Amino acid sequence: MNIAVCVKRVPLSGGRWVLNADSTDIDTESSFLGFTLSPHEECAAEAAVQLVEANGGSSTVISLGVAESAEQIRDLLAVGIDRGVVVETDGTEWDPQATAAALTEQVRAGVPDAGAFDLVLLGTEAADTADYQVGIRMAHALGWPVVTNVKGLTISDGVARCERAVGSHREVYEVALPAVITVKDGINIPRYPSVPGRIKARKKPIDTVAGEHPAPRLEKVRLELPEVEERSATVLGTGADAVPALVDVFRQIGVI
Amino acid sequence: MIVVYADHDLGILDPLSLQAVTAAKALDADVQVLVVGADGRSTADELGAHGATVVHLAVHDALTDYTPLAAARAAQQLVTELSPQAVISAGTPRGNEVLAHLGALLDAPMSADTVSITLSASGDHEVVRNRWGGNLLETAIVHAPVLLATIAPHTVTAVESPESVTMREFTPALDPIDTAVRVIDRTGGGGGGIGLADARVIVSGGRGVGSAEGFESLDQLAELLGGAVGCSRVVTSAGWRPHSEQVGQTGTKVAPDLYIACGISGATQHIAGCRSAKTIIAINTDKDAPIMGFAHYAVIGDLHSVMPALVEATRAAKG
Numbered sequence: 019m020n021i022a023v024c025v026k027r028v029p030l031s032g033g034r035w036v037l038n039a040d041s042t043d044i045d046t047e048s049s050f051l052g053f054t055l056s057p058h059e060e061c062a063a064e065a066a067v068q069l070v071e072a073n074g075g076s077s078t079v080i081s082l083g084v085a086e087s088a089e090q091i092r093d094l095l096a097v098g099i100d101r102g103v104v105v106e107t108d109g110t111e112w113d114p115q116a117t118a119a120a121l122t123e124q125v126r127a128g129v130p131d132a133g134a135f136d137l138v139l140l141g142t143e144a145a146d147t148a149d150y151q152v153g154i155r156m157a158h159a160l161g162w163p164v165v166t167n168v169k170g171l172t173i174s175d176g177v178a179r180c181e182r183a184v185g186s187h188r189e190v191y192e193v194a195l196p197a198v199i200t201v202k203d204g205i206n207i208p209r210y211p212s213v214p215g216r217i218k219a220r221k222k223p224i225d226t227v228a229g230e231h232p233a234p235r236l237e238k239v240r241l242e243l244p245e246v247e248e249r250s251a252t253v254l255g256t257g258a259d260a261v262p263a264l265v266d267v268f269r270q271i272g273v274i
Numbered sequence: 275m276i277v278v279y280a281d282h283d284l285g286i287l288d289p290l291s292l293q294a295v296t297a298a299k300a301l302d303a304d305v306q307v308l309v310v311g312a313d314g315r316s317t318a319d320e321l322g323a324h325g326a327t328v329v330h331l332a333v334h335d336a337l338t339d340y341t342p343l344a345a346a347r348a349a350q351q352l353v354t355e356l357s358p359q360a361v362i363s364a365g366t367p368r369g370n371e372v373l374a375h376l377g378a379l380l381d382a383p384m385s386a387d388t389v390s391i392t393l394s395a396s397g398d399h400e401v402v403r404n405r406w407g408g409n410l411l412e413t414a415i416v417h418a419p420v421l422l423a424t425i426a427p428h429t430v431t432a433v434e435s436p437e438s439v440t441m442r443e444f445t446p447a448l449d450p451i452d453t454a455v456r457v458i459d460r461t462g463g464g465g466g467g468i469g470l471a472d473a474r475v476i477v478s479g480g481r482g483v484g485s486a487e488g489f490e491s492l493d494q495l496a497e498l499l500g501g502a503v504g505c506s507r508v509v510t511s512a513g514w515r516p517h518s519e520q521v522g523q524t525g526t527k528v529a530p531d532l533y534i535a536c537g538i539s540g541a542t543q544h545i546a547g548c549r550s551a552k553t554i555i556a557i558n559t560d561k562d563a564p565i566m567g568f569a570h571y572a573v574i575g576d577l578h579s580v581m582p583a584l585v586e587a588t589r590a591a592k593g
């Protein structure tokens with residue numbers, strides 16, 4: 019089974035976001051702690067590694083973004099993904115339609131010497147833009163079925179059984195491969211890279227292809243920080259001495 | 275005219291769909307609602323009470339339970355027939371899914387998690403939408419004759435606006451491929467204890483709790499207060515607690531009366547899930563942790579000494 023996993027490099031913030039001077043993007047110089055992936059996508063990569071461990075085949079991570087997206091791919095090669103592809107952009111943001119089209123092209127290309135992909139895994143929504151659609155658009159372009167929001171996945175005899183959490187119960191879907199599946203955080207617990215894993219990752223291939231950016235149809239104009247009530251917590255005390263004051267708060271707000 | 279896709283489960287309308295109807299009413303008086311599946315017939319009165327003028331009920335033998343692509347196919351047929359200015363849905367998992375399918379069928383853009391909409395006759399509609407779970411807002415132009423958008427939950431309050439609603443039943447033309455992906459079974463459910471999403475009190479733990487065993491006093495306090503235990507992603511990644519208890523951007527969004535954050539730093543992705551709590555109490559060794567900017571009350575100190583004492587004192591106070 020050949021599996022493609024699509025992931026997106028995003029900046030990580032600690033407490034607060036800071037925007038650039040013209041409010042068109044996040045100021046990654048002054049407000050960020052590094053770059054990362056959405057937990058949904060880390061789980062998608064973990065699912066791919068587990069499926070290949072169980073069924074054989076290969077796993078490929080595809081990321082559309084700046085050249086440095088290779089850093090995030092390298093982290094996933096260290097946990098067992100076999101190869102990476104960067105669809106390189108100049109850093110301008112691509113809308114979901116353009117993103118899906120470019121990723122679809124890479125899925126159509128298949129795996130060198132190993133044939134076509136059987137499964138594409140994505141996050142349900144991207145960490146930053148949360149458009150909820152790239153996987154669905156890819157499925158339409160490929161002519162494959164798609165199941166979204168998946169929190170439980172087993173594959174046997176070319177059929178994927180997918181579970182989706184809804185309130186307190188789970189819905190079950192079944193699709194024949196090839197298929198697109200978008201997963202959610204919690205479907206598994208992604209492993210951490212080991213030192214041998216990191217060493218192996220250095221030798222795994224990451225190909226780069228150039229992306230051709232079409233005009234956006236969902237066009238970002240500007241960003242803003244929502245108005246939030248500025249608060250500074252009232253300190254009730256230090257250590258266990260603060261317990262009586264805490265119990266008073268419980269009484270005041272009526273929880274006891 | 276606006277078409278709203280109504281999200282219902284076996285005939286029970288998702289309340290967020292009524293918010294979507296109210297959002298649509300603000301754009302146009304003529305709001306026509308698409309309900310998919312014969313069991314959705316029961317939703318018409320509620321939709322009419324909130325201002326729907328027509329309910330289009332898509333009925334087909336192959337539509338036995340939720341079937342995302344078929345729902346989008348039915349919406350596509352309404353778009354062709356009625357030429358609405360916009361198709362809107364609640365920003366629920368189903369709403370986002372059906373509108374994304376519709377976007378793919380129409381080869382049109384779709385704006386998810388939208389907080390405001392300004393329609394334009396020229397087809398350059400302006401939207402404001404959430405990014406980073408609502409930590410940032412994006413103003414965007416949607417270049418399309420028909421605006422497709424899902425409404426961010428709870429950004430609109432559903433209001434009644436009674437119309438004499440007409441029900442129109444139709445049979446969408448469906449290919450077998452449109453119904454290939456559908457709910458074929460339901461499992462689980464029940465489950466004891468108070469669910470995170472409905473809990474009035476949540477006692478939540480982060481990395482500072484240190485281990486699975488460290489949650490004992492959090493479990494005890496939650497039980498005393500009739501609440502539930504929550505946690506941060508660090509905790510679920512370490513396997514200390516199940517993912518169903520994770521609060522945040524990729525976990526559950528909660529709005530309890532009281533949220534107690536023990537050993538949680540207050541990363542924006544965690545706050546995205548608990549900012550609607552009425553009162554937040556932070557227990558943290560670091561007086562400068564970001565959570566202090568969101569909490570109403572704080573105790574500075576080691577949760578391992580604060581929590582057991584708090585459990586005892588709460589037990590005593592309850593008598």
Ligand SMILES: Cc1cc2nc3c(=O)[nH]c(=O)nc-3n(C[C@H](O)[C@H](O)[C@H](O)COP(=O)(O)OP(=O)(O)OC[C@H]3O[C@@H](n4cnc5c(N)ncnc54)[C@H](O)[C@@H]3O)c2cc1C
Binds near residue numbers: 523540557559
């Ligand atoms: C796209 C995306 C989505 C994410 N979604 C989520 C999500 O849904 N939910 C989520 O929680 N995170 C999410 N995260 C992760 C998030 O960014 C943080 O990494 C995480 O919330 C940090 O968890 P924490 O506060 O437990 O740990 P830390 O940030 O390590 O904080 C630990 C805190 O405990 C305090 N502490 C340590 N020891 C003690 C002690 N003995 N007593 C009292 N206090 C102590 C420390 O001072 C510190 O403030 C997401 C990240 C990304 C990129």
Ligand SMILES: Nc1ncnc2c1ncn2[C@@H]1O[C@H](COP(=O)(O)O)[C@@H](O)[C@H]1O
Binds near residue numbers: 080139
């Ligand atoms: N630039 C990108 N490169 C690779 N994968 C992406 C990119 N953008 C989105 N995706 C994938 O599509 C999923 C859904 O994204 P979205 O529809 O934008 O919310 C993400 O979780 C990723 O798995």
